[in-house]
Structure formats: C-alpha cells, structure tokens
Amino acid sequence: MRIVIAGGGLGGLTCARVLRVHGIEAIVCERDAGPAARVQGGTLDLTVEGGQWALREAGLVAGYRAIARPEGQDMVLYDSGGTLLRREVAREDDWARPEADRPALRKLLLDALPAGAVGWGQAVTGAVPLGDGRHRVSLAGGETIECDLLVGADGGRSRIRPLLTGAEPAHAGANGVELVIHDADRAHPAASALVGRGSFSALGDQRTLSAQRNGDGTIRVHAMLRGAADWAETSGIPFDDPDRARVALKDWYAGWPEEFTALLDATSGPVSVIQLTALPVGLRWEHVLGVTLIGDAAHLMSPFAGQGANLAMRDGAELALTLAEGGDVRKFEDAMWERAEPWARMSAENLELFLSDGAGEKVRDLFASMAGE
Ligand SMILES: Cc1cc2nc3c(=O)[nH]c(=O)nc-3n(C[C@H](O)[C@H](O)[C@H](O)COP(=O)(O)OP(=O)(O)OC[C@H]3O[C@@H](n4cnc5c(N)ncnc54)[C@H](O)[C@@H]3O)c2cc1C
Incomplete structure (x- = not known):
C-alpha cells in the first residue's frame, strides 16, 4: 500500500513516524524547501492526551522530555488596567502540559525519520481520483505520484480538502500580530522579569497583549485584535516598516x-500579521475511499483553546495506528470529528471571551473553574 502524506507539519510528521514504528513507509511531500526554510513559530504546550500521547506512540517520550519545559506553564494574567488577576507557578516535575519550542518538536520528529522520508520543496497542487481509492497527486514542479492512500496534512489551506468537502476556512473576525524579543534576559531584563519562566497575558478593551518565553532565549509577543480580514491594510499600521509598525501598534493599547x-518596544525584526481563520465547527464529510485529512486541514480553529497542534499530532498517530492494525479509515474519521468538535467550539467561544470588554475577569473565572477552584 503506497501512502502519500501531503504536508510535513506536526500532524504529517507524527503520522509518518508512527507508521514507521509499525514498519510502514510513507512519502511525505512538504512545500518548504528544507527544514530551516521558514520561521516555524513559537512554543507549544502539549497535553497528556494530545501531543504527549502521540509522542508516546512515536517512541519519542525521552526526546520530548529533553526539550520540554515544565516551568513554561507558569503564567500571570492581568486586566488592561494593570491589576494582577491570577498567577500560576508550575512545579519542575509538572508534566500536565509543558512547553516545547515548535522547531525543536519538528526536529525531534524529523530526526526520527530516515533520510529522504520527507520530500522537501514538493508543493502539492491537487489530486485526482483514479478509481478503486487510488489517487494521482500533482506537485508544483509538474511531477505526479500515484498512491493507495492520500493523507491531507497540509494545514488550513489544504489542497486535498476539496476532494472531500467544499468547506473553506472563514475569517474569524480577529487578527494577530507576532513580534519577537531577542536575547531577552540580557538585553531586556524588565520584559524578561514581567514574563517570568512562562507567559504573561493582559486582556481587556476587546484586545489582548501576551508574551511567552521560548527555549531559545527569545520571548514571543502576540497582540490579538478584533478586525476584518483586511485589517492589516486598513489599520493604518505600516507593516512594511517594522520599526514604525511597533510604534503605531502601541496606539492600539493607549x-x-x-x-x-x-514589551512592544523591546521587540526587533519583522512584525508579522496572522489572520485568524477557522473551518466550520463540527465539519464532517462523506467518506471517500483512499483519501482523508488530519490536523488543521480537517478542523482548523483559532488558537484560543491551545489545541490545534495537540489534535494534529493525535490525529496523525491515531491514523497511523488504524492503518497498522488494518482498521477502517472511516472509524478513524468518526473518532477525529468527535475529538475535534468540542475544541473547535471552545476556540470560537474563547475568541469572543478573550476579545470582549472586561475579558480579564471573565478569563480569570474561566481558568479558576477549569482548575476546579
Ligand atoms: C499564533 C498561533 C498560536 C498557536 N498556539 C498553539 C498552542 O499553543 N497549542 C496548540 O496545540 N496549537 C497552537 N496553534 C495551532 C497549531 O499551530 C496548528 O493547529 C498546528 O500547527 C496544526 O498542525 P498541522 O500539521 O495540521 O498543520 P501545519 O502545522 O500548518 O503544517 C502543515 C504543513 O504542510 C505544509 N504545506 C502546506 N501546503 C502544502 C502543499 N500544498 N503541499 C505540501 N505541503 C504543504 C506546510 O508547509 C506545513 O509544513 C497555534 C496557532 C497559531 C496561529
């Protein structure tokens, strides 16, 4: 059985690795030119039942523990007036949802695959059914690959999804801006102290300002603001001039x-805009023999429940196990939909909550109830 995985993100690589653990080869087609072609983003907290579960199936628990930071679970939450609403301090042996840098996680998975398992610079442009569940996959360079199972792990703008559903991500009515503080401890001690070992969040006035320590000495700062898909063009912030953009962004936090x-002053380098988009909550499709989706391709959601990577990795591992056991992909899809739907709903609700007036107090109460207080 020839398996092609479109996309070598966390979901696709987890799937390839767990297949490999069970002696099954897969071809991963990844659009990036190489592992270092693109900035991979910041730190991710992996849950016991999500990313950590998948890494156990991948045989990579020891490697994960070497890069994970339990102390990264520390957090402080403020309102927009500067009142401290909640502080959590993690124990060094708290493995509930430690943080790990996304590049380190991706490297962990890549290093566990044989050389050549990932085809770099292989952007999938689409696929056509050949009958009996087989598909011919087209690559941007003009090459084609035929396969018995095609796995769309190519993120929110999947080129495989149209084989299964006409659903497309819709703009969520909010956007994010990402900035980076470099060499935080030495060059920006005040910012470093505010963020501590984990994360800082301030919420209110329908916007958020947050900052999170990464394992590489940087702090990633995120501003989340309500706005339409064209916000970057209409906001008046000159994103093509990062130094002016940082100053203009501060006006939104007057x-x-x-x-x-x-925190914004302490950043340097590019100011990146992230449009927040999501697929319909509870998206399902009629099963089509020989093709399926995992991760964001199947259930893209805003980051407000902090589950996208966890779900993508769990999907990848679950699909691999289903295939290794000779199981039915339909059953895998049923379980994936059930797993993802509550989180997709929570992400949509949390977006409204975090970007509301008086969000700080509301989110403090949410965290307290989640902690059983
Ligand atoms: C600001 C922000 C913060 C987040 N924080 C968290 C968090 O704390 N915890 C959490 O669990 N989740 C978080 N997420 C969500 C998480 O990043 C995603 O849900 C997760 O990366 C999905 O993994 P994936 O493998 O499905 O897709 P992706 O990570 O998007 O990987 C898809 C891969 O496919 C490749 N690709 C795309 N198109 C093609 C193509 N046509 N052909 C070949 N390859 C292609 C891409 O280059 C990429 O490597 C956050 C997201 C954002 C935006």
Missing part, C-alpha cells in the same frame, strides 16, 4: 500600563 506596552 491607556494600558507603560510596563506592558514596553
């Missing part, structure tokens, strides 16, 4: 404590 907006 009246917030100077200590908080100083």
Whole structure:
C-alpha cells in the first residue's frame, strides 16, 4: 500500500513516524524547501492526551522530555488596567502540559525519520481520483505520484480538502500580530522579569497583549485584535516598516500600563500579521475511499483553546495506528470529528471571551473553574 502524506507539519510528521514504528513507509511531500526554510513559530504546550500521547506512540517520550519545559506553564494574567488577576507557578516535575519550542518538536520528529522520508520543496497542487481509492497527486514542479492512500496534512489551506468537502476556512473576525524579543534576559531584563519562566497575558478593551518565553532565549509577543480580514491594510499600521509598525501598534493599547506596552518596544525584526481563520465547527464529510485529512486541514480553529497542534499530532498517530492494525479509515474519521468538535467550539467561544470588554475577569473565572477552584 503506497501512502502519500501531503504536508510535513506536526500532524504529517507524527503520522509518518508512527507508521514507521509499525514498519510502514510513507512519502511525505512538504512545500518548504528544507527544514530551516521558514520561521516555524513559537512554543507549544502539549497535553497528556494530545501531543504527549502521540509522542508516546512515536517512541519519542525521552526526546520530548529533553526539550520540554515544565516551568513554561507558569503564567500571570492581568486586566488592561494593570491589576494582577491570577498567577500560576508550575512545579519542575509538572508534566500536565509543558512547553516545547515548535522547531525543536519538528526536529525531534524529523530526526526520527530516515533520510529522504520527507520530500522537501514538493508543493502539492491537487489530486485526482483514479478509481478503486487510488489517487494521482500533482506537485508544483509538474511531477505526479500515484498512491493507495492520500493523507491531507497540509494545514488550513489544504489542497486535498476539496476532494472531500467544499468547506473553506472563514475569517474569524480577529487578527494577530507576532513580534519577537531577542536575547531577552540580557538585553531586556524588565520584559524578561514581567514574563517570568512562562507567559504573561493582559486582556481587556476587546484586545489582548501576551508574551511567552521560548527555549531559545527569545520571548514571543502576540497582540490579538478584533478586525476584518483586511485589517492589516486598513489599520493604518505600516507593516512594511517594522520599526514604525511597533510604534503605531502601541496606539492600539493607549491607556494600558507603560510596563506592558514596553514589551512592544523591546521587540526587533519583522512584525508579522496572522489572520485568524477557522473551518466550520463540527465539519464532517462523506467518506471517500483512499483519501482523508488530519490536523488543521480537517478542523482548523483559532488558537484560543491551545489545541490545534495537540489534535494534529493525535490525529496523525491515531491514523497511523488504524492503518497498522488494518482498521477502517472511516472509524478513524468518526473518532477525529468527535475529538475535534468540542475544541473547535471552545476556540470560537474563547475568541469572543478573550476579545470582549472586561475579558480579564471573565478569563480569570474561566481558568479558576477549569482548575476546579
Ligand atoms: C499564533 C498561533 C498560536 C498557536 N498556539 C498553539 C498552542 O499553543 N497549542 C496548540 O496545540 N496549537 C497552537 N496553534 C495551532 C497549531 O499551530 C496548528 O493547529 C498546528 O500547527 C496544526 O498542525 P498541522 O500539521 O495540521 O498543520 P501545519 O502545522 O500548518 O503544517 C502543515 C504543513 O504542510 C505544509 N504545506 C502546506 N501546503 C502544502 C502543499 N500544498 N503541499 C505540501 N505541503 C504543504 C506546510 O508547509 C506545513 O509544513 C497555534 C496557532 C497559531 C496561529
């Protein structure tokens, strides 16, 4: 059985690795030119039943523990006026949802695959059914690959999804801006102290400002704001001039404590805009023999429940196990939909909550109830 996985993100690589553990080869077609072609983003907290479960099936628990930071679960939550609403301090042996840098996680998975398992620079442009569940996959370079099972692990803008459903991600009514503080401890001690070992969040006035320590000495700062898909063009912020953009972004936080907006001053390098989009909550499709989707390709959601990577990795591992056991892909899809739907709903609800007036107090109460207090 020839398996092609479109996309070598966390979902696709987990699937390839767990297949390999069970002696099954897969071809991974990845659009990036190489592992270092693109900045991979910041830190991710992997849950016991999500990413950690998948890494156990991948035989990579020891490698994960070497890169994970339990202390990264520390957090402080403020309102937009500067009142501290909640502080959590993690024990060094708290393995509930430790943080790990996304590049380190991706490397862990890549290093566990044989050389040549990932075809770099292989952007999938689409696929056509050949009958009996077989598909011919087209690559941007003009090459084609035929396979018995095609796995769409190519993220929110999947080129495989149209084989199964006409659903497309819709703009979620909010956008994010990502900035990076480099060499935080030495060059920006005040920002470093505010963020501590984990994360800082301030919420209110229908916007958020958050900052999270990464394992590489950087702190990633995120601003989340309500706005339409064209917000980057209409906001008046000159994103093509990062130094002016940082200053202009501070106007959106007028009246917030100077200590908080100083986080923006401490950043350097590009100011990246992230449009928040999501697939319909509870998306399902009629099963089609020989093709399926995992991760964001199947259930893209906003990051407000912190589950996208966890679900993608669990999907990848579950699909691999289903195939290794000779099981039915339909059953895998049923379980994936059931797993993802509550999180997709929570992500949509949390987006409204986090970007509401007085969000700080509401989110403090949410965290308290989640902690059983
Ligand atoms: C700001 C932000 C913060 C987040 N924080 C968290 C968090 O804390 N915890 C969490 O669990 N999740 C988080 N997420 C969500 C998480 O990043 C995604 O859900 C997760 O990366 C999905 O994994 P994936 O493998 O399905 O897709 P992706 O990570 O998008 O990987 C898809 C891969 O496919 C490749 N690709 C795309 N198109 C093609 C093509 N046509 N041909 C070949 N290859 C292609 C891409 O290059 C990429 O390597 C966050 C997301 C954002 C935007």
